């Protein structure tokens with residue numbers, strides 16, 4: 001069994017140990033004692049070095065802890081160092097989570113269903129259907145007050161049978177490792193924690209997500225919170241600069257511009273429709289009547305058929321006794337607009353022609369469109385439509 005040194009001293013950075021087993025050609029090491037925290041309880045494993053060789057992963061195998069090394073090690077005695085910056089950072093996030101979970105439960109009766117500690121941010125999933133902005137602000141303020149009070153975080157041991165006042169009942173039997181935050185929380189936990197709440201540093205609550213009836217709260221503690229607040233300020237400040245307004249006015253400024261853009265879009269759609277109507281009518285007037293009594297217009301373009309093109313074609317056909325065809329070579333496609341009195345059904349014409357030359361699409365009696373497999377198929381399609389008088 002590996003003696004887990006971090007249980008009683010989570011501030012231990014260097015230690016000596018004896019190698020009990022070196023599996024996988026010396027890349028998987030089992031020691032008699034270790035300060036390396038293995039991945040468990042949502043907290044990621046430590047990194048560090050054993051006799052100068054990088055530890056890339058630490059695995060909890062219940063009785064033992066396995067240290068996975070970047071290269072083989074053959075010594076029977078080792079000196080090891082854990083990556084303290086990484087460990088301390090996770091100790092802050094983990095202790096901050098205990099504190100937050102306790103405050104959420106005390107203030108809002110929101111129990112913690114699960115936790116996750118990530119390299120960027122961490123989350124708690126709360127058993128509560130929703131949280132208001134006011135709830136979040138209140139919990140954040142309360143949590144940071146407890147941080148600033150610098151309360152003691154105590155590690156102790158109690159028997160599972162007789163342990164009382166735990167925030168969450170433990171499923172473990174026998175001796176429990178109990179982490180207590182003075183006058184706030186008592187939890188069974190095997191993780192690493194700071195000694196006083198002040199070491200957690202500022203706690204920042206951010207994104208909320210609804211997940212399976214719970215609310216997932218993203219949070220950051222310590223340096224992470226400060227760095228993130230800095231990034232948030234930069235992002236907001238760059239918006240404020242563009243609007244030449246103060247940070248607190250950015251929301252209102254953005255809302256004003258969004259509203260203006262919406263109105264302008266509406267106006268553009270109205271004007272485009274009017275332009276297409278005029279253009280379609282002018283084209284119709286300028287196009288001579290063919291022997292079959294219809295006005296034919298055919299265009300071939302090298303770009304995708306635009307919304308404006310479609311609108312002009314439909315307006316052209318709407319003037320009566322008219323057919324407008326547009327073919328695009330890139331991507332290969334066809335569009336046909338027929339007037340009601342043309343004696344043709346645009347949808348049926350294209351559908352039948354597509355069945356012969358390949359292609360997909362269809363439409364109504366007055367308007368149809370579709371895609372073609374190749375540019376060669378365009379001339380085949382045109383030849384096919386010509387047979388029907390187009």
Ligand SMILES: [Zn+2]
Nearest residue numbers: 094179189191
């Ligand atoms: Zn813990």
